[in-house]
Amino acid sequence: MLAKTGLLVVSNPTQIGKILPSIQKRVKNTLYIQLLSALSEPFGNFYTNVFTSWPKYSKTLYGIYSQAATHCENLDVRVLLSGLKYQTVSQIQTKSNIDLIIFDRIHSKTDIDNFIKTKVANIASEYNVVTLDSAGDRIEDFICDDDESIYNHTVLGGTFDRLHTAHKLLLTEAALRSRRKVTVGVTEESMLPGKILWELIENLDVRIQNVENFLNDICAELDYNVVPISDPFGPSITDPTMEMIVVSEETVKGSQKINEIRLEKQLNPLDVHSVKLIDEPYPNLNEERKISSSTGRIRLLGTLLRPVAKKNIPNKPYVIGLTGGVASGKSGVANWLIQHEAEIINCDLIGHEVYKSGRPCHTKIVDCFGDSVLTPEGEVDRKVLGSIVFSDSSALKKLNGLVWPAIADEVQKMITNSKNPVVVVEAAVLLTAGWQSFCHEVWSTLVPRSEAIKRLMARNKLTEEQAIARINSQPSNKAYVQEAHVVLCPLWDVEFTGMQVKKAWDLLQDRLL
Known part of the structure; x- marks a missing residue:
């Protein structure tokens, strides 16, 4: 054991x-x-x-x-x-x-x-x-650091997402060279967008707590001040007691900017201690060559991010709700899941059916929005209807109130009649419609907002303004991630998406045993 x-x-x-x-x-x-x-x-x-x-x-x-x-x-x-x-x-x-x-x-x-x-x-x-005896091995000559400087107050900053070896080394250097105090700036969420898979970054309070716990564990005798920062500098440009800043080789320029600002404020410049980053020992495709938080987040794709709670729904078939923002790659993931023999229920296709002439929803839509949303053949013109509802939140709410219950009824009938052990309900509106209530797990796809806009413009022939309006009408990537048990990101090549799906599928099979 x-x-x-x-x-x-x-x-x-x-x-x-x-x-x-x-x-x-x-x-x-x-x-x-x-x-x-x-x-x-x-x-x-x-x-x-x-x-x-x-x-x-x-x-x-x-x-x-x-x-x-x-x-x-x-x-x-x-x-x-x-x-x-x-x-x-x-x-x-x-x-x-x-x-x-x-x-x-x-x-x-x-x-x-x-x-x-x-x-x-x-x-x-x-x-x-x-x-574990290593006494017979020769002790090689030690290489000691030539910089023996010690300071009363050292400082460093970073995201510190899922504290890894490189973080620990930076924090260790700050503690090792301090007599009294170490200040650590931890970036707030406002600084995170733009980082790879930033939506998967731990909450600020968790990151602060992890840094404090590590420092107090390795050297409890020092005074630690771990604070949130909303800009790249934090207290390093205002605190006159700070004497040395620890940075990685990649962020030396940032420390130079800090010293420029300190001089402008008539504060003493900080000595800069640069730490070489540790090589990632087992880098995979699309990962950085040095140990980094972004690599850690990429490796979370396809894994179970949070426990699956028991629900008062039948155990079979096992239902996965596949959701994510518009143009985030849900269909591509669904295609990979088909190769693993999952049954896919595409709610968009069901939605097309309930819109058709002669169905109850068709009449309700015309009553609500008028004949202007119909084609010459009397069918609902989804493009015209979309231009109305995606620029008017109240109109969108009305439409959803008409269509979502009809789709949910059809989906639940298909789940009940399915003979497949795993059924995947693919729906962009899964969370906002509340359909996760009849799913055992939620899997979500995500791509950066800028990528989604680009894809939507190309796929649907929309202007940038129209694409932004469409994306703004739905939950944020962060909201999808917060509700998801598994996250997948089809940002890279198709094969890498397939690797994520295979990982997720294999881990699912373990849970179903």
């Missing part, structure tokens, strides 16, 4: 990559890493004459996080700093109980028992101990 939380006690950090794959198989959630240089007894230090100041650990920490990114993709890895920085810290303090303690070299049982008793403060009542 996997341990929920592990503590790796490292005496040989240059060889940590050799034991991390084994640890990945033993620990489920969180792996704390403690360097023995911080806690000398009873095992002794490594290279005490090398690490003569906090910042000298910088490159060793970079190496550990880089190896963790390669070998512990699904683990929350946290390298503890308190013992490295403060000689007064005598115990390993962690927020989570330690279920498994791992040593990277062989020690006597007496020394291990003494270490656990005296050095590990937060240990589970029942824990296990594992030794």
Whole structure:
């Protein structure tokens, strides 16, 4: 059985990559890493004459996080700093109980028992101990950081979506080089549009909480100020006590702009500490070459984003509501689902049927909107009707009140009569019409607003103004995502959409077992 939380006690950090794959198989959630240089007894230090100041650990920490990114993709890895920085810290303090303690070299049982008793403060009542011996491996020469500068107040900023290894490295650098205080600016939602799949970014309060938890976990002795920011600069251009800013190599220009503004405000410029980004060890198609939040969000496509609640509807067939904004690729996804033998109920096609002359809806539409919405043959001219309702919200509401109940009745009849184990109800208005009530899950497609406008203009021969009006009449991408159990994005090539659908379908089959 996997341990929920592990503590790796490292005496040989240059060889940590050799034991991390084994640890990945033993620990489920969180792996704390403690360097023995911080806690000398009873095992002794490594290279005490090398690490003569906090910042000298910088490159060793970079190496550990880089190896963790390669070998512990699904683990929350946290390298503890308190013992490295403060000689007064005598115990390993962690927020989570330690279920498994791992040593990277062989020690006597007496020394291990003494270490656990005296050095590990937060240990589970029942824990296990594992030794993964790397003592026979040569300890390579340590490369220490030449920049030994330490500051009273450091600062950094970012989105910090789903805290990953690169985020942790940046936060670690800020904490490592600070005597007293670290300020972190976390971007508000107003700054997010334009980022890849920004609708999947965690809520601001969650991101702030995750940053605070990580920093307090790795080094609780510092004062942390984690604040929302609504511009690229935040408090870094107004706080005179700040002395150093941590940035990635990609955002150095931003720090230069910050210093320009500080000088204009007659504030001292900030020293800039640039951190090299960690390579993405397993990049896939359409993903960035460096570890990033956008890659993490791309990998969420096709996965289950939230638990599926039980509903008081028949278990069979299993009904998926497929929705998303206009021109967001629903039909393409539906075509892929057909290849997986799902039955598709296309609500647009049903809508065409209920509009036809002789059907109850036809009469109601003519009574409501007049003969001007009819073709010479007496059928409803959907283009003319669309031009009316998509520029008048009250008219659209009236039309929906006439058509939606008729479509819902037809859909529910088709579901009841279906012999297929999985039925997909494809409907742009699924959420606004309330049809998710007869679906077990909701899957949503999305593309950026600008892409949807471009597609709609090309597909429906609309002007840009008409396309924008059509999109403005429906929920936002964010609203679709908030209601969806699974999100798919047909923004890239068709094959990548198919890969997303296959992932979603395979995971669905696991849920249906």
